[in-house]
Amino acid sequence: MIEFRNISKTFKIGNREVNAVNNVSLSIEQGEIFGIIGFSGAGKSTLLRLVNLLENPTSGEIHVKGVNIGSLSQKEVRKLRSGIGMIFQNFNLFGSRTVAGNIAYPLKLAGVPKKEINERVNELLSFVGLTDKAKDFPEQLSGGQKQRVGIARALATSPDILICDEATSALDPDTTGEILRLLKKVNKELGITILLITHEMHVIQEICDRVAVMENGEVIESDSVFNVFTNPTHLTTQRFIQSVQQDRPSATLLEEWRKKGGKHLYRVIFKGEIASDPVLSRVTRKFDVDVNIVYGSVRELQEKLYGNLLVSFVGQEENISSVLSELKQDVTVEEVKVNEG
Amino acid sequence: MKVDWSTFWPRIVESTGETILMVIMTLIFGSILGITIGLLLFVTRTGNILENKIVFTLLNILINIIRPIPFIIFLVAISPLTRAVVGTTIGTWAAIFPMTIAASFGIARVVENNLVSIDSGVIEAAKAMGASPLRIIFTVLIPEALGPLILGLTFVTVSLIDFSAMAGTVGGGGLGHVAMTYGYQRFDGSVMLVTVIILIVLVQIAQWIGNTLSRKIMRR
Structure with missing residues (x-):
């Protein structure tokens, strides 16, 4: 046109x-x-x-x-x-x-x-x-x-x-x-x-x-x-x-979270169909890891779902690694540096 | 020396008529010429719909040459031209010619100033709808500026009454002529007073008409 x-x-x-x-x-x-x-x-x-x-x-x-x-x-x-x-x-x-x-x-x-x-x-x-x-x-x-x-x-x-x-x-x-x-x-x-x-x-x-x-x-x-x-x-x-869409909490909140013993924070991004699949729950249960959602949102974009969550995992170190690698097959996962502000 | 009021009143009526004729004729011719020059000046400006540096500069200089000349001097200065065009330099019509010339350049500036204040976005909108420059002039520029333009023309009209009095002193007739011959040369204060009152009334009427018209157009 x-x-x-x-x-x-x-x-x-x-x-x-x-x-x-x-x-x-x-x-x-x-x-x-x-x-x-x-x-x-x-x-x-x-x-x-x-x-x-x-x-x-x-x-x-x-x-x-x-x-x-x-x-x-x-x-x-x-x-x-x-x-x-x-x-x-x-x-x-x-x-x-x-x-x-x-x-x-x-x-x-x-x-x-x-x-x-x-x-x-x-x-x-x-x-x-x-x-x-x-x-x-x-x-x-x-x-x-x-x-x-x-x-x-x-x-x-x-x-x-x-x-x-x-x-x-x-x-x-x-x-x-x-x-x-x-x-x-x-x-x-x-x-x-x-x-x-x-x-x-x-x-x-x-x-x-x-x-x-x-x-x-x-x-x-x-x-x-x-x-x-x-x-x-x-x-x-x-x-x-x-x-x-604010995709991270304020620096003050993050600092508080870190002081309480929080270490690794991951951003998990769900796009489209996968957003309606309980992938996070399924994978964490499989490796006996608990997931804690710190911040995030699920919204609709052009009639598709889009989730953007900040999570931390609680459990054995090697189990968390397994969770991460398995999650990466379905969704985008990246570590968020807390002191980025 | 006392004035014979019985012969003087018809004289006053006649002179008032001459003054009104001079002002109205000048306003008509001067507006036609002045609005044309003002529009040309505006549309040939840099970045405008008919941008043309040469035309703009020439017109701008011309206006700046003519406008600062005091009218009474201008009147005398262009008298050879007046004679060539009107055939004489004495009488009402001989006064209308220099008044028209002087007024057009004043009106041109008034028109230009009012056009400049139009939001350029409105002109852009008309352009975006496919309007030609000529269409924009007649269907956007003039209607959009009409209200303030009439106030500007009213202002010019009031100064034309002033011009007509000056033209009167050099043989143009009208109230100015009466005031000068009776009042100035024969030291008759009462004649002066009468002409001054008539001039004031004329100005009031002109201003009232202008205000009413512009208010109607601007709806406020």
């Missing part, structure tokens, strides 16, 4: 050159929700704006729906843009137009007859649940309602692709959830491919199928959300994941 091939974008600020995007290759498939996460300045916003040519790449090719968009004329670029909906962190609604007027705007641009515009606007208003706000002006709406208008406006011309620029970053947690559910509905019911950028890992966790992590203009990691969450290879990725 969207394919970045060795894309770079350099900005000239005075005499300085800034590599906002550096040799990025990514492929976003039809029908998926693809998230790009990164800290501010990672280049994700620039990358997003390359999709509808709000920015032009310095080098590389972008293919949207099979077309190399670098070769389009100005008129074709405008056509491309009307086929890609876009929503923004600050909503960017027209303050001089009503809610209905905002949603009607892209339809007017496309030259849709007035009667059809009215029908389509009503349809969209009910899709986003704002039928009673048609005549209100944006300034009278709450943040969540504004973003709903933004979404309705972006969907007006029935695009196949929706790109979201930090669409929930200006919203409170409740409203964020509300908007994320709406985006999921857009994806599921209308089959629209969504490309979003965010700095919030829970957005990725909640709605994305696949994720790319960006840092300094480069994609440092890209995989399914499940794989990235359960097996992050890059430090930055691990930091993002820790922002939504």
Whole structure:
């Protein structure tokens, strides 16, 4: 659906050159929700704006729906843009137009007859649940309602692709959830491919199928959300994941645990089906070892279970070794250094 | 020397009419010209929808040359041009020409300032929806800036009343002319007072219209 091939974008600020995007290759498939996460300045916003040519790449090719968009004329670029909906962190609604007027705007641009515009606007208003706000002006709406208008406006011309620029970053947690559910509905019911950028890992966790992590203009990691969450290879990725799931107790708690005679602490990671199998209990019983769960969680990620437990074992030294080696056949086990803090 | 009020009142009415004509005509022509220049100035800025350094710099310099010239000097300075365009340098229409020129550059700045305050995200949104630069100008820039723009134009209108009085002193007619001939040259304080009161009333009306219109547009 969207394919970045060795894309770079350099900005000239005075005499300085800034590599906002550096040799990025990514492929976003039809029908998926693809998230790009990164800290501010990672280049994700620039990358997003390359999709509808709000920015032009310095080098590389972008293919949207099979077309190399670098070769389009100005008129074709405008056509491309009307086929890609876009929503923004600050909503960017027209303050001089009503809610209905905002949603009607892209339809007017496309030259849709007035009667059809009215029908389509009503349809969209009910899709986003704002039928009673048609005549209100944006300034009278709450943040969540504004973003709903933004979404309705972006969907007006029935695009196949929706790109979201930090669409929930200006919203409170409740409203964020509300908007994320709406985006999921857009994806599921209308089959629209969504490309979003965010700095919030829970957005990725909640709605994305696949994720790319960006840092300094480069994609440092890209995989399914499940794989990235359960097996992050890059430090930055691990930091993002820790922002939504604390995977170790605080240093004070660990210190207390150590003082009470705790020595070896192991992280046991269960993925998918194995999470519902009593493997820990089975193996420890076999070697007559007791298991003590110090910390951890089992959660759902993309409809799969994912368990992350910190445990210690009590029993004979050699039995514990046997437990560890047998456990390693089914799940990921690694020792955690307590004084890591 | 006493003024004969029976012949003087018709004179006042006529002059007030001339002043209003000068101001309204200048406002119409000056707005057309000024809004065009202001829009050009804004869209040709660096990073904007029709970025063009040459056009922007030329316009910017032109505005900065014309605006600081005191109007009464400007009026005299461009009188050869006024004669070439209007055919004379005396009378109401001969005053409207220099007033329009001076006003357009003032209006251009007002327009530019109001456009700059539009959230650039809104322009980006229109662009992302496939709007052409011309479409953006007429369907986004102007409507979004209209409320403050009207307040700006109201401000300009008030200074146009001031301009018209100055134009009057060099043969432009209007209340300024009356005030100068009767009040200044013939030392008649009562005439001066009457013209001043009329000018104040005109300013109040202009401000009231401007406020009402802009309030209606901005809905507050």
